[in-house]
Amino acid sequence: MADKHCDGYLRFTTRNNVEFMVDSADKVQALVDDCNAHGMMPVGGTGAGVTNIVHTQGWVHCHSAATDASGLVKSMMDELMDYFTTKRLPSKLRLAVACCVNMCGAVHCSDIALVAVHTKVPTIAHDNFKNMCELPTVIASCPTRAISPDPAKKSVKINDAKCMYCGNCFTVCPPISIKDPERDGIAIVVGGKVGSLRSAPKFSKLVIPYISNDPPRWPKVVAAVKHIVEVYASHARKHERVGEWIERIGWERFFKLTDINFTFQSIDDFTFMRDTLRTASTFKW
């Protein structure tokens, strides 16, 4: 396509779209027609719509994946295709998928994003521990200090009540295993952005804590994302990103408009608790 229309020049965007560049407006339509005729080169992703989803490697190639990123992305984009080819959202909508909490994509600052989570305390193959792991590194890897030495076993033990299943100990110590086919699942976070337009960059916040892994098409995850997109599309003001819209109306209103169940998981009990609890009686019913 680039050879035919652009003297061979092309580039990739930061959202991993292919961009063909032409040096004259006269050449645009023929290029667009050719892409459309190709059948698998949809043209879009600019302006106030959905652009390509930044995602991680998933089961295709990553050792710590708790889901498959490519499969989720394909399933979502099949449903959101109209928002890719048109510009009828209030503002641009950045989607991202991370197949574990390492978040190699910019999931922590996206309008709507999926992050695959574990939900069970890891198991430890104690016999291998002393051969494969460094005790101080494993203990230091735990953000909640749930890991302590187990001298009798020449290994470590995990305090179940403190573990929040981040998997960082697994990353530094292979005999620790956290993958679980029936318990790994998808969490949905919303309202993040990286640009400083109008308001400062924002983190994405947790709204749906868990949906079971359901390959090959994760229908409930896709339905949830599409639902949030549609509520945003019909309620936000022009130019408002998802996070700006929610901050204007309030999170309590967001949960009401989307009819998403509010759970304990949405109340921070990790490092950001002080900043995120409400300290005024002025909220909406």
Next chain:
Amino acid sequence: MKKYDTPMLDELEKGPWPSFVTEMKKAGKKNEMANDAVGHLEKCFTTKVGYWKHGGIVGVLGYGGGVIGRYTELGEEFPGVKHFHTVRLNQPSGWFYTSKALKEICDIWDKYGSGLTNMHGSTGDLVLLGTTTDALEPLFAEFSSRGWDLGGSGSDMRTPSCCIGPGRCEWTNYDTLDLIYNLTQEFQDELHRPMFSYKFKIKAAGCACDCVASIARADLSIIGTWKGDIQIDQAEVKNYEKNGMDINGEIVSMCPTQCMSYDGTALTIDNSECNRCMHCITRMTKALQPSGERGATLCIGSKAPIVVGSLLSWVIVPFIKLEPPYTELKDLIRKIWDWWDDNAKPRERIGEVIEMKGMRSFLEAIGVEPQPQQIKEPRKDPFMFYTEEDIAKFKANEEEEKKTGKYNF
């Protein structure tokens, strides 16, 4: 070649969005590794769990980074992916290619690897998915001979990346493409030979739109900005209005600092109150243009949630000029790395070390003065450190006040 039954993956060949399964299967027709990667993936979809093991130490001679070891637990069942290492190639600034260059990369990759690529990884590299340990040296020799080089991995300076910048964006405040190329050349040693406590990412964005997500994903975020007034073309403002834009609703009332007004004939901006967020400029590009001195704001420390929560980068240097040979920035980067080296525990990102040791320790080490631009608000608690020098300065100031009879707060 083994034929795999893939009922799960076949579902992902349906629908309007391009199918990665179709592309993987295409590669699998001519490459056994890609073929086994398809079978392996079907197995993951069926059992709902992954089988890739932790990476091993693999690489090419003289380099510590650029190749990530990957092996499957299911080597007997899928011999083609028994070794399936990732190779990162350093992308050109702004991801500009010719089809000829891409074909060359893919031809070499077909010869030595699975033929599967990932365009591009989250850090910016062109990622080649799946090869064996034996193939690493010959494939690296061949890529090298054509002018390509490996990117970063592990505890090194990761491959720096940038937005499209002046390549095709009117909003950029400096040459992001040139800066990233220049920094990549300058820090080859740090890129290829992991010597840090952990990874260090550098991303350059031309303006506050931050298309390269530097504020969220780079240890050092370089974000373009300017110091002069926004130039207004009133005729173009009228044109936007004529074409349906509600200037007061979409521009004036959405200005975060409320420094604009529009009376139906002329748009005015109180530039001293503007915080350069880019909203108005991106909405009315033909009417509004920054002017005056151009440069960037430097921010430090962003990262994803592991270990104790995500960080966005913090402003450290409100304004720096960025012109070749970028000496001031390079000196600063070296000072940043020195302090990080001295203070970090293994696997500690710089943002985490700043949280532990305090911003003061960091700023003093790199020679940057405290400025209100660095904070959202001052501290709320009264638990401060005072050095003997701090107190001596306060006392000296008060002595001076007694002499002049004038307070200097």
